[in-house]
Amino acid sequence: MPKTGGCQCGRVRYRAKVDPADAYLCHCRMCQRATGGVSIAFVNAQRVDVTWESGPDWYASSPIARRPFCSACGTPLGFQFADDGAKMDLTVGSFDDPSDFHPKHHFGVESMHEAWLDTSHLPRYRADEYDVLSQKWEESGASPPEN
Template structure:
């Protein structure tokens, strides 16, 4: 069983089974809703996920709903019966052990800022150091 939740703990979830797909997404909507250049998602059948607490749902477009914790603001889920009927996307970073689900693809690169294509060129540091 995989577990996760928001930063403050008001919304928790458990998952039974394996992810159907997982990816890092660079689409405009994911970037705007998260404030990050990429969002790691894992897709599960809706019935495989049990949610406790009351996430706030936001209708971001059409039948797309994004859920987040109304207390701490952590983005949690993406659902759309048109795009992914019967499925739920969970943000991998909200898992208690995000290392359990590795991304299997990098998607929506057509929407990505140009600099995202050059991440391998950046210096690598184990910890951020000011200065």
């Protein structure tokens, strides 16, 4: 069953046939720098199974790779080798419902930050219960993003 996704502002949208079991975490330095995070969650897809309903911009992040993104809001949407191979990766967080994705492996482990892997011992706070944030959404006249 195809899954849909896109960027934060809604300018870029896609539909993709993916297997949620093909998700993984990439820890390589290129992905860390491209996202500003310690890792990124990707799902592998056949390029022919990805349809851009409204296309992304592309950034040549190295001589061997390019990355789809939205130039309006900055959302990173994936990774693809520059030679336009048969496969590409899509960012799990850009899917409309990423809840059924589960990572099957880690990649780029030479750059892995172990302290960020198991955070189950840390306190947890809900965004919708943080008064400062709730007040700012109310003052803006907009609604916070849905779960």
